[in-house]
Amino acid sequence: MKFNTKSVHSGREPCPATGAITTPIWQTSTFVFDDYGKPKEHDYTRTSNPTRKALEDALAELEGGNAGFAFSSGMAAITTIIHILKAGDHVIVCDDCYGGTYRLFSEIMTRFGLEFTFLRLDDEEKIQDAIKPNTMLIWTETPSNPLLNITDLEMISKIAREQDILTVTDNTFSSPYFLKPVDFGIDLVMHSTTKYLNGHCDVIGGAVITTTDELKEKVHFQLNGLGTGEAPFDAWLILRGIKTLPLRMEKHAANAIAVAEYLQDHPKVNEVFYPGLPSHKGHEIAKKQMNGFGGVVSFKLKGDIRSFLNGLELFSLAESLGGADSLVEHAATMSHASMGEEGRKNAGITDDLIRLSIGLEDAEDLIADIGKGLSGA
Ligand SMILES: *Cc1c(COP(=O)(O)O)cnc(C)c1O
Numbered sequence: 001m002k003f004n005t006k007s008v009h010s011g012r013e014p015c016p017a018t019g020a021i022t023t024p025i026w027q028t029s030t031f032v033f034d035d036y037g038k039p040k041e042h043d044y045t046r047t048s049n050p051t052r053k054a055l056e057d058a059l060a061e062l063e064g065g066n067a068g069f070a071f072s073s074g075m076a077a078i079t080t081i082i083h084i085l086k087a088g089d090h091v092i093v094c095d096d097c098y099g100g101t102y103r104l105f106s107e108i109m110t111r112f113g114l115e116f117t118f119l120r121l122d123d124e125e126k127i128q129d130a131i132k133p134n135t136m137l138i139w140t141e142t143p144s145n146p147l148l149n150i151t152d153l154e155m156i157s158k159i160a161r162e163q164d165i166l167t168v169t170d171n172t173f174s175s176p177y178f179l180k181p182v183d184f185g186i187d188l189v190m191h192s193t194t195k196y197l198n199g200h201c202d203v204i205g206g207a208v209i210t211t212t213d214e215l216k217e218k219v220h221f222q223l224n225g226l227g228t229g230e231a232p233f234d235a236w237l238i239l240r241g242i243k244t245l246p247l248r249m250e251k252h253a254a255n256a257i258a259v260a261e262y263l264q265d266h267p268k269v270n271e272v273f274y275p276g277l278p279s280h281k282g283h284e285i286a287k288k289q290m291n292g293f294g295g296v297v298s299f300k301l302k303g304d305i306r307s308f309l310n311g312l313e314l315f316s317l318a319e320s321l322g323g324a325d326s327l328v329e330h331a332a333t334m335s336h337a338s339m340g341e342e343g344r345k346n347a348g349i350t351d352d353l354i355r356l357s358i359g360l361e362d363a364e365d366l367i368a369d370i371g372k373g374l375s376g377a
Pocket residue numbers: 073074075076098100101141145170172173191192193194195204205206
């Protein structure tokens with residue numbers, strides 16, 4: 001089946017009891033057993049639930065994994081993956097990861113004896129040098145947030161496989177429509193489904209897709225033990241969003257390249273970050289491993305940040321991304337505030353950096369709005 005078809009059908013059968021074409025919201029905490037010692041397919045919603053299962057099966061099919069798991073947030077998904085490890089293990093993490101990932105790893109998980117090296121994953125030798133005998137995991141995010149750096153996933157998985165190191169890709173920015181990390185040998189794919197997979201800014205959720213039976217069991221054991229699974233209603237919203245994922249991603253990307261090209265030539269803009277631009281330093285790798293470049297565009301503003309932000313009408317000042325509504329944010333004080341000054345400096349996230357989540361409006365209207373903001377900046 002092709003991707004568009006999978007988006008509509010995978011994980012979803014008409015309800016056998018009623019014929020409902022849309023997966024019902026199985027809003028129940030517990031399920032009645034057939035008999036002593038004989039649960040039905042599901043027994044307790046923390047462990048599993050039919051609505052969540054439909055979403056999980058859809059995620060697995062879309063990413064090309066052997067199983068999917070849905071979580072109450074992207075951070076819950078990340079928390080669950082990291083609990084596969086144990087005290088004393090070492091993790092190599094891209095230095096330009098999501099701010100919340102950086103905070104969880106550097107400020108919380110270090111208290112439980114895990115060790116992290118934050119590193120730009122753009123050079124094989126540098127990565128080899130960072131690997132220690134206790135390195136168990138390499139954490140990648142591509143395109144990264146907010147600079148849209150591209151990591152060569154084939155290079156990462158080759159290094160990792162040779163040394164029995166697990167690999168994870170946070171695939172939130174591309175969604176499986178534009179990038180399938182599993183095709184490049186990545187072991188675990190993770191999403192904040194809050195963003196493109198849901199696509200409507202009306203739910204928080206996360207996902208993990210596994211590639212082996214061993215990982216499937218480990219992730220489910222942690223999900224159940226930690227209690228990080230997604231609620232049925234939230235899972236239902238994400239399933240609904242997935243039906244239109246290809247259409248939305250095409251429009252996000254078409255609008256984003258138009259905006260990026262406009263910004264590139266604007267005198268009030270110092271530098272534009274969008275992997276679809278030939279001037280972007282990850283463009284060649286992006287072209288090789290992605291089917292499209294996504295809907296996030298960042299740029300360095302030559303002018304007053306507040307005046308620019310206040311001059312916008314269509315772009316709302318808000319964190320998050322991936323919804324129908326266009327959003328604008330200031331990385332240093334918003335999405336990446338949790339990274340701290342030191343972390344931001346290392347990752348190259350400067351105070352003049354603006355991130356746009358390009359929505360589904362008309363590109364001409366979006367460009368006119370940005371033009372208005374820039375003229376006042
Ligand atoms: C938003 C986001 C997360 C965290 O997800 P939540 O759903 O907010 O918990 C992780 N990674 C990336 C790339 C994100 O954009």
